Amino acid sequence: MALNHYGKPLLVTDSGGKDSAVCRELVRRSGVPYEIIHNLTTADAPQTILYIRERFRVAEAAGIPCEIQYPYYKGKRVTMWSLIPQKKIPPTRLARYCCEVLKEGSGVGRFITTGVRWAESRKRKAGRGIYEAFDRDQTKKLILNNDNDNRRQLFESCRVRSKHICNPIVDWSDRDVWDYIQSEKIPINPLYEMGFYRVGCIGCPMAGKHRYREFALFPTYERAYKRAFEKMLLVQKLEGKDDSTGGWVDAESVFRWWMEDDTIPGQYKLQFNEETNEVYY
Template identity: 65%
Template sequence: MASEMSLRLYGSPLVVTDSGGKDSTVCREIVRRSGIPYEVQHNLTTADAPQTIYYVRQMFRQLELTGVTCSVNYPIYKGQRVTMWTLIPMKKFPPTRLQRYCCQICKEDSCKDRFITTGVRWAESTKRKNNRGVFENFTKDPSKRIILNNDNDEKRMLFESCTVKGKRICNPIVDWEDRDIWEFIRCERLLVNPLYDMGFRRVGCLGCPMAGKNRWTEFRLFPTYERAYIRAFGNMLEAIHASGGKTKWKTAYDVFSWWMEEDKIEGQISLFDLPEWQGENVT
């Protein structure tokens, strides 16, 4: 049904969004078996583990040999290519659980005017709150918030329409449990991201605030990414000071310590002390 609607409404095949995770693996296989025409797209966040990047490349090579069109979307902000490390200084504050501009820019701004599939599942919403969304205007009115396309909220439906971005969304495994995902992968002998064999339960941006204390493990395994965040926070402080702003953070390590939710350091700043957070639109 989604394929027929995509061809009729957009004149283009259904797009399978592939993050490199287990849910994407299942969606990719389901769509392949359906026999419909489709494309596969991956959003390069620039903060994914090397294993994820290599895995996606491997899968794309295999798909392209069968005639499937595969493409990688690069994050764009204010008309220019960015990375996680250049985006943080531009935003002048770190990404947090509630202020996830990184998700919006690095993941959500792609596939405009297309019909897509996602691996969103209700089973992953147990610890997620209903007020999660894109805080484009920082309004406190939940009715004005826009839910991110990759939020696994229990209100997500099988078919969705995102009028803001002009795209429609199909969530074909929205009612699958974790056991369903892994049973399908094992029974069909599907190749998954090697991070799962390393003990990872989720595959996403390294250092994502949504990972909580697991970030320490991620940085122990991938110390280069920790250094990249600290360097970005240092550039962020320089950008704040260059624009005439003030902050109680003294060093990049102070920002990193706060961001990692360590004990509150002396003179620690609140994000709402920043002018950028005082009711201004940050998109």
Template identity: 55%
Template sequence: MEQTAMERLHLASQMSLKLYKQPLLLTDSGGKDSAVICKLAENAGIPFEICHSHTTADAPETVYHVRKRAKEYEEKGIKYTIILPTYQGKRTSMWDLIPKKLMPPTRIARYCCAVLKETAGKDRFVVTGVRWAESTKRATTSGALEVQNSDRKKKLILNNDNEEDRQLFENCQMKGKRVCNPIIDWTDRDVWDYLTDQKVEVNPLYNEGFCRVGCVGCPVARKNRYAEFARYPAYQRNYIRAFERMLEARKASGKANDMRWGTGEDVFHWWMEDGVLPGQVNIWEDYENALD
């Protein structure tokens, strides 16, 4: 599997140097899959650069881990860029984005990913740690090599490394970011076995029982969000304040309040799907306040 993944990287590297005149750009989220593709690229001996999109909602441990990795790679002579998010030409954050979008981010409306994570790699050949094992949807929408397009029907996805497919991918005139997913067919066990074998230091959150290390409160994490907010209460307060400003922005723009949200906390409970209705007393919160 390592050999196949490195062959994919070698192919993508050749195309990147030929088509873009630049080395591959590896995207590092600070998670285990990113750690694998970076180590694979090192072992493959290809030229590459790394970038990390700072989402402003990552856990502190992830932020420190990424900074450490950036320093280590820079000392190896490998360019590592931490990209600060922008929206409509201005610096932004998760907390500024929510009021501007007039709605909370959800599993369906993941505008936060589009703005905070997926803007890197314009006019570059990008490498990601996307894997089919992460979701059933990715099994049909992602491949080892991709030419992405805003129209999903026009997206080019290839998994075979034969001469015909290689020429099709290399000569494709379709506009869009080119992507290589070298570990697309790896399982979680494959990932952890490789990291252990290669003695790669991972995000410390994995050693504390975390299965994923994305943004704190990400709707994709579902019930794991409760543990995240218990560990990082300041992030919960940030979301509630952002929801308060979102309600003010919705009112100013004449948006209907169909959800009958009264406060930022109402929005937060709706967002968390915790069963607490707008205006309903949260007995646990009252209990905690009584203890204080």
């Protein structure tokens, strides 16, 4: 379908995570012509960047074209840190503009594969399929989960030059993914060996309280976010906006709000240590 629709090989999107590693191996074994692309979010851990470089080196040695896609916003190169002041709000679970700009800009006019799985979230279970065809008109988005769907032939013969997506492991469980990785000895991102259960941007709001551990391991990223928040507040001030009544008086207060830290500045916080059965602050 990739060759028939666009005259180009299948495009495998590789985030550096375990699901991408499985998809990359499945496509390699299938024997179809393909290329690999990685969207550089600029907030990935150093281990992810080094892992992608090594996997691309191996793939290119085997004759597989690989590309690192750099993010653009309004026609200019951006990073996570320059995007936040432009958006004038930190990325949150509800306002996930970072994914749209930094991760989802590639693949337009191509047939791509992703490692999206239903097991990752209830929303993906409801809105993602094995085969997806996108259109500027969202009412014309097509989703298929059954090879025997009576509309499949229509999709295979259409010539709409939009983004088409195949999610080959959409119905795999976490156990399926890890069993396949272990049985086929697929190299994975070293972050998993460090105890990470997901691989993505450092500080991603979807990681919840796990972000505290991420910033403990990568303090440079915490400082980068705070500098971005400081610039964001400056932009707001220059535009005559004042968020101090909501608690955004400086970069540190924005960071606490963003981390969903409910502790009032100056207030003691009690914690229970399960190992010693002691309460401390």
